[in-house]
Amino acid sequence: MAKTTLKYLKERSEKKVVGLHQTIASKALQLVEMAYNKGYYIAITQGLRTFPEQDALYAQGRTKPGKVVTNAKGGQSIHNYGFAFDFAVFDENQNPVWTGNTYNKVGALGKQLGLEWGGDWKNFKDLPHFEYTFALTLKQLQAGKRPPGSAVIGTVPNSNNYLDKGDQGTLVKGLQGKLQALEFNIGSTGIDGFFGAATEKAVKEFQKKHGLKVDGIVGTATQSKIDAEYKKLSEKPTDKTKWRLVTGTFQNAEQLANAIKRLKKDHGWLTYEKAESLDPNPTYRIMTGFFIGKDVAEKAAAELRKDYGWTVYVKEA
Template identity: 45%
Template sequence: MLTLTQVLNKSAARLSGLHPAVLAAATALIERSYACGVPILITQGLRTIAEQDALYAQGRTKAGAVVTNARGGYSYHNYGLAVDFALLLPNGSSVSWDMNRDGDHDGTADWLEVVQQAKAIGFEWGGDWTSFKDYPHFQMSFGLRLADLRTGKKPAAAAVEAVYERMNQKEVQAVKGQMNVAVKVNGKKITEGCLANGVTHVPVRSVAEALGARVVYNFATQTVEITTADQKGGSV
């Protein structure tokens, strides 16, 4: 299992150039998603005007499918106010954009868990847009339109402070309600979980497989089924 430090390091290069408040929010999103059992990778942060124009040309004057309706200067990425993400798979080198994936087998799609965390931090989600939906996209506009940003306007100090306050309130609540714990089987650490309000939450697959059981998620009944060795003929 990847550690939080490893997961953070994988996104570090793509966080460069972001507005400081967006950088803090993106880092918090990685941390909170990880605590939910969903490691993520930030796949895009700051995008230059030239990079945006090249992306806009894809599917128009260049080969490939159309991936954006925004020309250079018409995306919050161009001002360090947006990030894109993908689900980081267990091998630590592959990612997924499968919005139905439930890698932590908790009955909730991993993608939705990340979106919930992002909105709690204060991000706007591209999946809520009515025209061109952008499901991997999160942004913070700070009340500014793209037309404002193109004229050189910067986020107001009060708007930036509101983002930090929102994150700090969430962190205080998290510290009061939960703490990270190591999960060991026969003295060997197998995974990490969290203790929240007196209840310990751990990835069921890691624990079950360490005990020689098999875990299957039944999509039809939305049930996590654990089969012990004595019930499956002693074979895993």
């Protein structure tokens, strides 16, 4: 099993500080080494997030498929200007650790370097976050003001071209949202911004399905393919037609009542009874409320057939 060495932590971190202001990048790497000397294993997981990346994340769940992952547009995050970074704690075997008091201990170390720690914020505590804005406000940054010597480390990258187990933050939320929209299981915690074992598994399954190198790392090839498949979802015409499910017949009112009870318990759907005739003892069918889009209705019908063994028809409403 791979061990967490200073070399491993610094190599991970050096990839993430590309594009940061040189003072911030230097403080970030210094923090990694300070923490290691105290027995805390950390790596930088997020640095610069470009305006187009931020706008693409903002579009998810709004003008693009998936769930909302951020409320910030391009230019509304300190990350967009190269003055902020996030970190994660690791155990001795290179596994990320998302909780625990180590985040507070690292927060104290970062403040020794003059960094502002998100764990001190009152309205929204962001334990893995540090920033250093040279006393400039977000409004001043948006207006174009910059501190002296605003050179960045390396060439400003598309920071989406490298995400790995242990990363966290809004870019990971964006990745998880796209994988979920593409119907890959990202785990019970859903879009949480933590690239853990479940997200790694989803990435590997995506890579295997599309003939990519299966390593669980979202490099340039994997990210490009995810983006391409996600774009196809956006381009699909949306079916706004209303559909209902109609079951086969139930022989008496007792069977019908039991079936409706199961449906409401398991799915919470709106249902109606439909008598097949005006006879004193008619057979019955169950008819559901509306589903928007035939694909959605067909998927629901398949669930009922699988779970209950019923005959189920999909009918346009």
